[in-house]
Amino acid sequence: MTNAIQKLYPSTKMSIVLAVILFTLMMPGYISQYSVFPIFIIIAFISGVGTKFLSAFIKSIFVLVLFIFVFQCFLIPSDTVIWSKGILTLYKEGLEASLLMTSKIIAISSSLIWFFLVTPIKDMMFALEKAGFSKKFTFVIYSTIQLIPQMKKLSQTILEAQKSRGIETEGSLMIRLKAFLPMLGPLVLSSIQQTEEKVLALEARAFSATVRKSSYYQMSKKPVDYLVISVIFIGFMIFVWWRFFK
Amino acid sequence: MTFLQLKDVSFTYPNGFQAVQHINMQFDLGESVAIIGQNGAGKTTTVKLMNALLKPTSGEVLINGENTSKFTTAQVSKKVGYVFQNPDDQIFHSDIYSEIAFGPKNQKLSASEVKEKALHAAELCGLTKWLEEHPYNLPYAMRKFITIAAVIAMDTDIIILDEPTAGQDRHATKLLVDLINHLTAQGKTVITITHDMEFVANHFNRVIVMAEKQVLRDANAREVFWDHELLGKSHLKQPYISQLAYSLNLNEPIITLDEMVSAIKRRINS
Ligand SMILES: Nc1ncnc2c1ncn2[C@@H]1O[C@H](COP(=O)(O)OP(=O)(O)OP(=O)(O)O)[C@@H](O)[C@H]1O
Numbered sequence A: 001m002t003n004a005i006q007k008l009y010p011s012t013k014m015s016i017v018l019a020v021i022l023f024t025l026m027m028p029g030y031i032s033q034y035s036v037f038p039i040f041i042i043i044a045f046i047s048g049v050g051t052k053f054l055s056a057f058i059k060s061i062f063v064l065v066l067f068i069f070v071f072q073c074f075l076i077p078s079d080t081v082i083w084s085k086g087i088l089t090l091y092k093e094g095l096e097a098s099l100l101m102t103s104k105i106i107a108i109s110s111s112l113i114w115f116f117l118v119t120p121i122k123d124m125m126f127a128l129e130k131a132g133f134s135k136k137f138t139f140v141i142y143s144t145i146q147l148i149p150q151m152k153k154l155s156q157t158i159l160e161a162q163k164s165r166g167i168e169t170e171g172s173l174m175i176r177l178k179a180f181l182p183m184l185g186p187l188v189l190s191s192i193q194q195t196e197e198k199v200l201a202l203e204a205r206a207f208s209a210t211v212r213k214s215s216y217y218q219m220s221k222k223p224v225d226y227l228v229i230s231v232i233f234i235g236f237m238i239f240v241w242w243r244f245f246k
Numbered sequence B: 001m002t003f004l005q006l007k008d009v010s011f012t013y014p015n016g017f018q019a020v021q022h023i024n025m026q027f028d029l030g031e032s033v034a035i036i037g038q039n040g041a042g043k044t045t046t047v048k049l050m051n052a053l054l055k056p057t058s059g060e061v062l063i064n065g066e067n068t069s070k071f072t073t074a075q076v077s078k079k080v081g082y083v084f085q086n087p088d089d090q091i092f093h094s095d096i097y098s099e100i101a102f103g104p105k106n107q108k109l110s111a112s113e114v115k116e117k118a119l120h121a122a123e124l125c126g127l128t129k130w131l132e133e134h135p136y137n138l139p140y141a142m143r144k145f146i147t148i149a150a151v152i153a154m155d156t157d158i159i160i161l162d163e164p165t166a167g168q169d170r171h172a173t174k175l176l177v178d179l180i181n182h183l184t185a186q187g188k189t190v191i192t193i194t195h196d197m198e199f200v201a202n203h204f205n206r207v208i209v210m211a212e213k214q215v216l217r218d219a220n221a222r223e224v225f226w227d228h229e230l231l232g233k234s235h236l237k238q239p240y241i242s243q244l245a246y247s248l249n250l251n252e253p254i255i256t257l258d259e260m261v262s263a264i265k266r267r268i269n270s
């Protein structure tokens, strides 16, 4: 990890996210919220995760936003009709409601997606522990996050086992669904079993001992972290003053 | 007649890593063949290509003359049975009987045929007593036999055993040898991957040596274990008894204990 932005302390990056969330919620309208998105595309490219950012965004948020848009635009009836064709009618209120809603979702989610792309889980756990959370707490979070790639690997393994014993898994949606359902049981069971074994292995190495633990992995806040936090704090204060007191 | 053939097969994993390169192999029905080679040589990848869990990136895999690329893994599984290297990758039922009966059930056999095949396979693998148990209640070595039984029950022409000897005690190894003999006597082809050189020297004639993505040699065990250049290149060791014969300068390509005993006896008598 050589990128300066990626090297920022996790809570520094988190404060950027928090500032964006508060800004998004406090700011009226939707134009400034929408402009958060292109800004984060630029930040993501500077952080060296540009393509990952775009693909994560398109895969997750984009579909959701599109759905909300269509749903709200055409289904919330009001007096002002903007456009109409056949059974489809676009209402002014619906359009505005969906613009307001999706602009917030896009702004907040793009900051969060960026955060998770530039913050390794290891760093996050370290910062949480430093901030006073117990190792048990961080372990639960850690293993939950780990569970996702683990389950993906496991489901591939189970799929291989079933294929090689005569279960058809390729082809139509119906065939895939039929292969997927019997997989769920073993998937959940094996995941639990693997977690149990991991817990045993951890206990065997005194995971729950009450002594103070040292950490091999070290990271600390640097001057640049304080600088970034200060800039964000001051900028945000100015924004609050401008928005509510001017 | 050749039943299974790999013709100039190469395979690259989705992450871009090429695991095997220009592999050529042929197997007749009723053969027992060992595949040896160091970790990462590409053995598991090669056998997964045989049962169409993987499809070649280039080259072709032919079963009874038919290219596997036209078929799904499920279809190929009627001809080629694969016992996974790690039994826990294969087991997914909560009792041993269901695990063993799963394959024949998918072959749309009648209930009584399924039962007959499953029970027969369980018996061959010494599992009759444990059929109601949860697979995870048995130790690793026995879980391996559950997976072997599960594949035997499918009654395929070819049976691939991926490292069946790992962690097995003497009794289990004996069971394994009997099993392989029984299956080949029935006209099935058994392909065994193993890191146990003694096991290969004692029980196999034909040995395929793989190293660094390729097949280095396909020959009989004696030739393989006395080719020091080949062993060096593939990072394999001679069986202990051959090492002893070599150190003693016996000038005989010995690979089993019996051969050593008779060589020594001959020398004492002369
Ligand atoms: N799913 C995969 N994706 C990418 N690379 C893989 C995958 N599976 C295996 N490999 C790589 O391919 C190479 C050959 O692996 P393979 O499992 O065929 O070796 P092997 O001869 O069976 O070794 P071993 O004796 O350790 O079982 C290894 O370098 C391995 O890391």
Ligand SMILES: [Mg+2]
Pocket: B043, B044, B045, B085, B162
């Ligand atoms: Mg292997």
